[in-house]
Amino acid sequence: xxxxxxxxxxxxxxxxxxxxxxxxxxxxxxxxxxxxxxxxxxxxxxxxxxxxxxxxxxxxxxxxxxxxxxxxxxxxxxxxxxxxxxxxxxxxxxxxxxxxxxxxxxxxxxxxxxxxxxxxxxxxxxxxxxxxxxxxxxxxxxxxxxxxxxxxxxxxxxxxxxxxxxxxxxxxxxxxxxxxxxxxxxxxxxxxxxxxxxxxxxxxxxxxxxxxxxxxxxxxxxxxxxxxxxxxxxxxxxxxxxxxxxxxxxxxxxxxxxxxxxxxxxxxxxxxxxxxxxxxxxxxxxxxxxxxxxxxxxxxxxxxxxxxxxxxxxxxxxxxxxxxxxxxxxxxxxxxxxxxxxxxxxxxxxxxxxxxxxxxxxxxxxxxxxxxxxxxxxxxxxxxxxxxxxxxxxxxxxxxxxxxxxxxxxxxxxxxxxxxxxxxxxxxxxxxxxxxxxxxxxxxxxxxxxxxxxxxxxxxxxxxxxxxxxxxxxxxxxxxxxxxxxxxxxxxxxxxxxxxxxxxxxxxxxxxxxxxxxxxxxxxxxxxxxxxxxxxxxxxxxxxxx
Numbered sequence: 001x002x003x004x005x006x007x008x009x010x011x012x013x014x015x016x017x018x019x020x021x022x023x024x025x026x027x028x029x030x031x032x033x034x035x036x037x038x039x040x041x042x043x044x045x046x047x048x049x050x051x052x053x054x055x056x057x058x059x060x061x062x063x064x065x066x067x068x069x070x071x072x073x074x075x076x077x078x079x080x081x082x083x084x085x086x087x088x089x090x091x092x093x094x095x096x097x098x099x100x101x102x103x104x105x106x107x108x109x110x111x112x113x114x115x116x117x118x119x120x121x122x123x124x125x126x127x128x129x130x131x132x133x134x135x136x137x138x139x140x141x142x143x144x145x146x147x148x149x150x151x152x153x154x155x156x157x158x159x160x161x162x163x164x165x166x167x168x169x170x171x172x173x174x175x176x177x178x179x180x181x182x183x184x185x186x187x188x189x190x191x192x193x194x195x196x197x198x199x200x201x202x203x204x205x206x207x208x209x210x211x212x213x214x215x216x217x218x219x220x221x222x223x224x225x226x227x228x229x230x231x232x233x234x235x236x237x238x239x240x241x242x243x244x245x246x247x248x249x250x251x252x253x254x255x256x257x258x259x260x261x262x263x264x265x266x267x268x269x270x271x272x273x274x275x276x277x278x279x280x281x282x283x284x285x286x287x288x289x290x291x292x293x294x295x296x297x298x299x300x301x302x303x304x305x306x307x308x309x310x311x312x313x314x315x316x317x318x319x320x321x322x323x324x325x326x327x328x329x330x331x332x333x334x335x336x337x338x339x340x341x342x343x344x345x346x347x348x349x350x351x352x353x354x355x356x357x358x359x360x361x362x363x364x365x366x367x368x369x370x371x372x373x374x375x376x377x378x379x380x381x382x383x384x385x386x387x388x389x390x391x392x393x394x395x396x397x398x399x400x401x402x403x404x405x406x407x408x409x410x411x412x413x414x415x416x417x418x419x420x421x422x423x424x425x426x427x428x429x430x431x432x433x434x435x436x437x438x439x440x441x442x443x444x445x446x447x448x449x450x451x452x453x454x455x456x457x458x459x460x461x462x463x464x465x466x467x468x469x470x471x472x473x474x475x476x477x478x479x480x481x482x483x484x485x486x487x488x489x490x491x492x493x494x495x496x497x498x499x500x501x502x503x504x505x506x507x508x509x510x511x512x513x514x515x516x517x518x519x520x521x522x523x524x525x526x527x528x529x530x531x532x533x534x535x536x537x538x539x540x541x542x543x544x545x546x
Contacts, residue, residue, distance in 0.1 A: 057252040057253055058250060058251050058252055058253070058545060059251065059252070059253040059254070059255055060251040060253070060254045060255070060275050060276075060540065060543065060545075061255045061257070061273065061274050061275050062083075062254070062255075062256055062257075062274060062275060062276050062277070062278065063256065063257050063258070063259040063265050063268070063274055063277060064080055064081075064083075064236075064256055064257070064258050064259070065080065065258075065259070065260055065262070065265075065279070065280055066080045066258070066260065067080075067232055067233050067258050068080045068081025068084060068236075069081050070212075070215065070216045071084050071085060071088070071215065071216070071217075071218075071219055071227060071230060071236075072150070072212055072215040072216065073085060073089050073154075073193075073194040073196060073221070074146055074147045074150040074152060074154065074155070074193075074194075074196070075150060075152045075153070075154075075212070076154075076191070077152065077153035077154050077191055079534060079536075082190050082531070082534060082537045083256070083278075083537050083538070083540070084227070084236055084238070084256070085190075085194070086190065086223070086531065086537060086539070087223050087224060087225040087238055087254065087540050087541070088130075088219040088221040088223040088225055088226065088227060088238065089194035089195065089196070089219065089221035089222065089223050090105055090106050090194060090195060090221065090222050090223050091105045091106065091187055091188070091192040091193060091194050091195070092105050092106055092107040092110070092121055092140070092172075092187050092192075092193075093105045093107055093110070093184060093187050093188045093192075094188050095188045095189075095449060095531070095532035095533065096532065097529045097530055097531070097532055097539070098300075098355075098530070098532055099355060099532055100355045100356055100449040100532065102184050102185070102187075102188045104124075105188075106123060106124050106127055106135065106195060106222065107121040107122060107123055107124070107172075108122050108123065108124050109121075109122045110122065115179070116176075116179035116180075116181075116487065117175055117176050117177075117178070117179060118173060118174070118175045118176075119173070119174045119175075119176075119183070119184075120171065120172075120173050121140075121171070121172045121173070121174070122170060122171060123135075123136065123137060123140070123169075123170040123171070123172060124245065125170060126245055127195075127222050127245045128222065128243050128245065129195070129197035129199070129200065129220060129221065129222050130197070130200075130219065130220065130221060130222070130226045130241055131197050131199055131200050131203075131220065132243065133197055133198075133199045133200075134169070135195045135197075135222045136166075136169040136170065137166035137167075137168065137169055137170060137171055137172040138166050138169070138198070139195060139196075139197065139198050140166075140172045140195060141164045141166055141172065142196075142198040142201070143193060143194065143195050143196045143198070144158050144161060144164060144174070144193055145164075146196055146198075146201060146210050147193050148161075149210050150210060150212065153191075154191040154192075154193075157186035157187070157189075157191070157192065157193055158186075158193055160176045160177050160178065160180055160183070161174055161175070161176060161177075162175055162176065162177045163175035178485060179484075179485045179486075179487070180484055180485070181450070181452070181483070181484045181485070181486065181489075181492050182448065182450040182452045182453060182484055185448035185449055185450035185453070186447075186448060188448065188449075189447055189448035189449070189453075189533055190531060190533050190534055190537065191447060194221060195221065195222050196220050196221065197220040197221070200214075200220035201220065204218075216230075217230040218230070222244075222245070223241065223244070223541075224240060224241055224244045224246065224248075224249050224540070224541035225238035225239060225240060225241060225249070225254060225540065225541070226238065226239050226240075226241050233258060234257070234258060235255060235256060235257045235258060236255075236256045237253065237254070237255055237256075238253065238254040238256075238540075239252065239253055240252045240253070244541075246541070247541070247542075249540065249541035249542070249543070250543065250544050250545060251540065251543060251545070254540055257274075262280040262281060262282075265277050265280065266281065266285065269295075269520065269522075272522075275521060275522055275525060275545075276519060276520065276521035276522065276525060277519070277520050277521075278519050278536040278537075278538070279517060279518065279519075279536045281518060281520060282394075282395055282396075283340070283341055283342055283344060283395075283396065286299075286344065286518050286520070287342065289520050293523065294522065294523055295520055295521065295522060295523055296520070296521045296522070296523050296525060297518065297519070297520050298518070298519040298520075298521070298528055298530075299344055299516055299517070299518050300516070300517050300519075300530060300535035301345070301355075301514040301515070301516060301517070301535070302445070302514055302515040302516070302517045302534070302535060303353045303355060303356060303445050303446075303449065303514070303532075303533050303534075304353075304443040304444065304445035304514065304515045305348055305353060305443055305444055305445065305511050305512070305513070305514050305515070306345075306348075306393075306397075306400075306441070306442070306443045306511075306512040306513050306514075306515055307441075307442065307443060307444055307509045307510060307511050307512055308331065308404065308439055308440070308441055308509060308510040308512065309439065309440040309441075309442065309468055309469065309508065309509045310324050310327060310438075310439060310469075310507060310508060310509060310510075311436050311437065311438050311439070311440070311469045312324060312469060312471060312506065312507070312508055313433070313436075313469045313470050313471065313472075314433050314434075314436055314438070314469070315433075316382075316385075316386070316438040317380050317381065317382060317385065317438065318438055318439075321506070321507060322376070323373070323376060323380070324506075324507035324508070325507045326372040326373035326376055327373055327507065327510070328366050328504075328507050328510055329366050329367060329368060329369045329370070329372055329373070330369075330370045330372070330373040330374075330407070330408070330411065331368070331370075331404060331407060331408075331510060332368050332370075332407060333347050333348075333368075333510070333512055333513075334347055335403065335407070336400050336403045336404060336407075336512060337400075337512055337513045339399070339403065340396050340399045340400050340403070341396065341513070341516060344516040344518065345513040345514065345515070345516045346513060346514075347512070347513055348364065348511040348512060348513050348514055349363055349364060349365065350362055350363055350364060350511070351363075351364055351500040351503060351504070351511060352451050352454065352496070352500070353445070353449075353514060354514075355449055355532060356446070356449045356450065356451060356454070357451055357493075357496060358493070361493065361496075361497055362496060362497050362499075362500035363500075364504070364510075364511050366504075370407070370410075370411050373411060374411040374412060377411065377412045377413065383412060383413050383414045384413075384414045384416070385408065385413050385414065385415040385416070385438045385439060386416055386418070386437040386438045386439070387401055387404060387405060387415050387416065387417050387418070387437060387438065387439040387440075387441070388401075388417075388418050388419070388420040388437035388439070388440050388441070389401040389417070389418075389419060389420065389440075389441040389442070390419075390420055390422065390425050390440070390441065390442040391419040391420060391421050391422065392421075392422045392425075393441070393442065393443075397441055397442075398417075398419065400441060400512070401417045401441050402417060404439070404441070405417050415439075418437075420437070420440070425440070425442060425468070426465045426466075427465065428440075428465070428468045428469070429463075429464040429465045429466070429467050429468055429469075429470060430464050430465060436468065436469055440468055440469075442468075443515055444458050444466075444509070448533065449532060449533060451483075451496045451499075452480060452483065452484050455476075455480050455499065456480060459471055459473075459476065459503070459508070460476075460477055460480060461473070461474060461477050469508075471506070471508055473502060473506060475502070476499060476502050476503075476506075479495055479498060479499050479502070480499070482495060483495035483496055483499070517530075517534075517535040517536045519535075519536065519538070524545055524546045525543060525544070525545055525546075526543075526544045526545075526546065527542045527543045527544040528543070529542050
């Protein structure tokens with residue numbers, strides 16, 4: 001099972017009551033409220049026999065590997081359900097597809113005050129919620145307030161907001177407590193604050209729940225699609241919103257079935273029961289589809305970077321910084337990535353993803369030289385190395401781990417390879433130090449296309465559960481806090497370049513490659529436009545069928 005096939009980190013964090021961005025524990029009542037969608041009411045009758053064309057309406061059929069979290073935009077904090085969220089809800093700004101450039105969403109334009117505290121958004125006129133009410137400035141203020149009230153994982157994105165103003169229906173003004181260079185990235189990322197109809201929230205609220213119960217199976221957004229069915233464990237059906245402010249989508253219906261088995265998804269794709277599959281296929285399967293003219297294969301790079309993490313805080317050989325630094329040069333990354341991904345991924349040359357930070361500004365460019373580590377082996381306390389790979393990475397991660405094992409064995413180390421379940425990986429930071437492997441193969445990435453959302457989650461002192469080995473560098477922590485409040489972009493960038501040098505000096509991890517994301521679709525589909533942060537998430541309203 002690949003990382004795309006298995007449980008993703010937000011799904012795991014949600015199920016265990018931990019938030020990735022806030023790095024805090026959610027109360028049991030809040031966790032139960034977020035996870036109880038299985039008891040929700042069906043929005044309408046099951047339509048399991050939907051076809052590609054019913055009464056002139058064109059239906060797009062696609063699968064999910066896992067049931068999604070509740071489709072409440074202020075609770076949903078995972079990867080699998082984003083396809084539904086981004087079809088039904090919209091934010092103020094977005095990332096331009098394929099880039100980290102921030103472009104208009106429901107805000108046509110915006111300005112930022114010279115002190116970097118006040119953001120003035122000019123809203124797009126004529127936008128309606130699915131209940132036909134206006135998505136105006138007051139609605140945006142109430143949407144921000146609702147996210148704060150719900151106070152789940154994505155709440156941190158509006159936590160710094162101390163004042164909101166609505167001088168007219170198309171002007172929304174937000175003031176922050178302190179400068180935050182990542183704020184617009186929060187508003188553009190997949191878990192961004194969305195416009196949620198205040199009228200629907202008031203109508204369907206039960207007590208003080210701000211309609212959380214109703215939004216387990218319904219939506220209250222402005223997007224091109226409306227949830228018409230939400231049947232947990234079975235399927236979701238979306239219908240085109242007739243009063244959508246933008247171009248009308250060609251597909252009037254989207255049917256998403258929960259199909260946990262990738263082999264079954266493949267059979268359904270080949271039989272025509274599915275139009276596309278957005279993730280999960282093994283490299284060998286992808287290669288087969290690339291040779292078949294009946295299918296279109298789209299390969300893009302994820303923001304997440306596959307990496308080999310070195311345990312710098314335990315009692316093993318990598319406690320010694322000199323040994324860690326030698327390790328950075330002891331692995332021939334090309335001979336790991338090329339046979340594993342067969343051209344679907346390329347060697348990462350930077351510490352930060354290229355769609356997050358300028359290419360070449362924070363390079364990982366150490367020359368391959370295993371002789372340095374080989375010369376140290378005779379003085380090591382042990383030659384035995386425990387190498388674990390995250391089982392959620394499936395066959396590719398296992399193969400990479402075995403290739404690393406072979407390379408290190410060639411210079412005299414005795415490496416034992418083992419798979420580690422996702423639950424154990426997430427427990428490393430808070431568990432017993434002796435349970436942490438010497439080397440861990442997994443990935444790293446943030447919540448948005450901003451470096452701070454990576455550093456603060458994976459490398460900050462005390463961060464859990466993603467700071468696997470409890471790395472700590474107080475100077476680096478200080479630089480993180482300084483970078484995000486700098487008055488100019490050049491100063492922000494300079495700080496992150498300096499931090500990358502500190503990371504290389506600490507020798508905490510080796511970046512291997514950005515994780516490839518693969519979409520396989522029938523050849524007649526076109527107009528593919530992927531989310532910049534998660535390329536497996538498509539803009540369904542621009543897809544075309546021939």
